[in-house]
Amino acid sequence: DAGITQSPRHKVTETGTPVTLRCHQTENHRYMYWYRQDPGHGLRLIHYSYGVKDTDKGEVSDGYSVSRSKTEDFLLTLESATSSQTSVYFCAISESEGNGYTFGSGTRLTVV
Amino acid sequence: EDQVTQSPEALRLQEGESSSLNCSYTVSGLRGLFWYRQDPGKGPEFLFTLYSAGEEKEKERLKATLTKKESFLHITAPKPEDSATYLCAVQGISGSARQLTFGSGTQLTVLP
Numbered sequence: 001d002a003g004i005t006q007s008p009r010h011k012v013t014e015t016g017t018p019v020t021l022r023c024h025q026t027e028n029h030r031y032m033y034w035y036r037q038d039p040g041h042g043l044r045l046i047h048y049s050y051g052v053k054d055t056d057k058g059e060v061s062d063g064y065s066v067s068r069s070k071t072e073d074f075l076l077t078l079e080s081a082t083s084s085q086t087s088v089y090f091c092a093i094s095e096s097e098g099n100g101y102t103f104g105s106g107t108r109l110t111v112v
Numbered sequence: 113e114d115q116v117t118q119s120p121e122a123l124r125l126q127e128g129e130s131s132s133l134n135c136s137y138t139v140s141g142l143r144g145l146f147w148y149r150q151d152p153g154k155g156p157e158f159l160f161t162l163y164s165a166g167e168e169k170e171k172e173r174l175k176a177t178l179t180k181k182e183s184f185l186h187i188t189a190p191k192p193e194d195s196a197t198y199l200c201a202v203q204g205i206s207g208s209a210r211q212l213t214f215g216s217g218t219q220l221t222v223l224p
Contacts, residue, residue: 033211042116042216043156043199058211090155097203100146101212103155 003027006104019078023091032074036087116215133185135200148199
């Protein structure tokens with residue numbers, strides 16, 4: 001997907017455990033985003049980054065944290081997974097704020 | 113708060129039967145309106161960006177138009193391979209609205 005990869009693609013985890021999802025890009029884009037997609041809700045922004053170590057909260061940030069120590073990597077951490085965080089998580093990148101986003105293939109996370 | 117409403121939620125067409133998808137939006141200052149296509153199990157794929165009322169963009173059998181309150185995605189003589197979920201998103205000009213806000217999508221099925 002145009003130089004953006006997400007890992008893992010699928011994960012099952014238990015309630016209360018920490019989980020980290022990784023987004024890696026080879027496009028050297030400044031902006032990176034984490035969205036979750038749920039039936040009936042569409043894509044909702046969790047966190048985004050506008051540069052190394054520069055991050056901000058999105059619409060549904062509670063229970064999530066992010067880190068960006070390098071341009072190419074954006075990590076999403078669920079500090080203590082809950083069943084309500086079962087979802088498909090998409091990472092996206094953009095060169096500037098006015099451009100369309102390029103999305104990764106997604107991570108399907110199931111919290112049991 | 114930015115809002116995006118897409119209709120219909122689902123649409124079934126016969127091959128060759130033209131139709132339109134609607135995206136109604138409210139945003140305090142539109143920077144851009146984006147259309148994406150999403151296939152099952154994949155991330156959204158960028159189609160078009162529209163920036164101002166009256167603008168039109170075309171790609172193969174798809175044509176996107178924009179007014180001050182809504183956008184239409186016209187599909188002319190669709191083929192089964194056009195079956196997908198089509199997502200609309202808006203981007204505002206300030207604050208948290210600089211990030212994309214998505215609608216819930218229209219699931220299009222084109223029958224042979």
